[in-house]
Amino acid sequence: MRTNSTTKLRNADVQTKRFGLGMITPTVIVLLVMTAYPLVFTLFYSFTDYNLLRNLRQPAEFIALKNYTDLLTDPYFQQSIWNTVKFTILAVIFEMIIGFAMALFVNCLKRGQKTMRTLLLLPYLLPTVTVALSWRMMLSPNYGIVNQVLTALGLPVFNWFSDIHTAFGMLVLIDVWQSAPFVFLLLYAALQSVPQGQYEAARIDGAGRIKILFYVTIPNIKNSLALCALLRTIDSFRLFDKVNLLTGGGPANSTSTITQYLYNYGISSLDFGFGSAGAVVMTILVLILSSVYIKRAIQ
């Protein structure tokens, strides 16, 4: 009797396991095809001189680390890494500060929170292409409203995207304009979940506005702050569309990011071996960057 029931139980256990396996198999297959295969493919080609044009006639050859040494010694690539890091740091800092300020502002509004929230969110809802093109129009040296206003005020005008002094700053500005609302949305939601009682207790305990911000608000939303910074860091690090649409990496490589460099030297020239090596380097950099946050999140 007893053995009978244990066998039954074991059978049920096996069945549950089989059902579970059946359920996750499709996901695993999709993941393997869409993620693991390209990853292995990229890693493999990064050690070859695979070039689409040339390899129509002769097969790719194994060249060990040559792609990597070429890449890392290329001053253009080095500048692109520096540009990317500089862009990421500036954009994330400004987006976090402005987004947080917006969230605090809307959160303390007594009326019209919903309207304000929608208005502030609009830039984030626009497609990047639209954002890039409308900024290009506004900043156009010929018919742009910005230069017209500057001229009317008697101030010097710039060719914003072609001037080495302004192009990089403009890209940061546009990215902050578009992505600060994302930070705002995330932090606004976090602010809403801070218990009102803590603010009241702090007021009675003798804290002013600034002290409440540092002792109550920020500690309560610090996880959201960290998550937000991580998401924005990863996203800024992969910046491509705005650069490609507005400057193409110029002038004088001053706005070229890692992705733009890979596009110029790996994709446009169909030199996929070299491009793959660049992609691997970038993946490693992103992983290193985000590992700090991921470790924190796990703790």
Added chain:
Amino acid sequence: MAEVILKNIKKVYPHQEPKKRKKGAEEKKTNLLVTDEGVLAVQDFNLEIKDKEFIVLVGPSGCGKSTTLRMVAGLEEISGGELYIDGNLVNDVASKDRDIAMVFQSYALYPHMTVWENMAFPLKLRKMPKEEIAQRVSQAAEILGITQYLDRKPKALSGGQRQRVAIGRAIVREPKVLLMDEPLSNLDAKLRNQMRAEIIKLRHRINTTFIYVTHDQTEAMTLGDRIVIMRDGVIQQVGTPQEVFNHPANQFVAGFIGMPQMNFYDAQLVKDSDGKYAVELEKAHVVLSEDKQANLARNNVQPGPVTLGVRPEHLVLTGDADKMITGKVEVSEMMGSAVHLHISACGSDTIIIVPTTELESASAFSIGSPISFTFSGSTAHLFDPETQKSLEA
């Protein structure tokens, strides 16, 4: 260590713009007074709280007791009237400058700080020297028995321990007034009884003025020097626990204070041939006690219909069989030391408490069996059926 005076305090919540109501959504029913200005949550609140007094504000949900406390705390704006703490008008003084401390129902501890940091926080904000902070925190922790938890974060504590920390954070400041907003409501019944006893002890150790809000009449009766009973934003009665229990000012207070609730009947007040007042209910004819006679005579009360109130513990099952009220047992609840009998009599529900010691057997009251009871002239409370006010006050 200060007296608190509330003079004609009023709280008005302005009308909200009408929102689109979902189909079928019921409108919230309240009996609060609505004026052109808005909803009157608290009106004509007059109270003088003496130095070191323990005042309890009690009443059902939505009666304005918490709003009143929050106005004293400075968390709600005062719409009208004057609030004095220690002789100073503080209507427009910020919470942090009123020298008050408050314990919240939700504890409102800072989750990212340890117990020690939570308790030291108000002192740190006042830039107190470190040695004094350490001394005050450890002293408060000792009083509350939480010394061993000082390094823990609030999430590692039980509800009772968290509430102690919240009280600790309030008492380290040695505030002029200590406000407590339903501090025991989140605790289970056993812990609540225990904490209630500890608050009584605490009160004798730290000499300060307490204002305590609760909806629990047991807490009100056991803790308060004086009780303020509120309903729909209006004070119903202020008095010592004994006063409000023995001499309720109106039918609401009589029903609210006392567990189980007082029984009410539609009865007749008559004057006997010797000029003495008596109440008649069914066959019962009960002559009132001397002090009640005097009170009624002083108020020149005329015979006629009255609302009679008798507490469940004052109804007795023995007496002259011809002059007793009869009813039927509906439910019999054995509570250990007493049996609570629910009886349908005189067209209403009556509860009688019968001590177990007076019972021959617990099964004496089977459901549906007839029962007769009466009361004495000293335990009857008489109310005006229209105004619901006590006829003796």
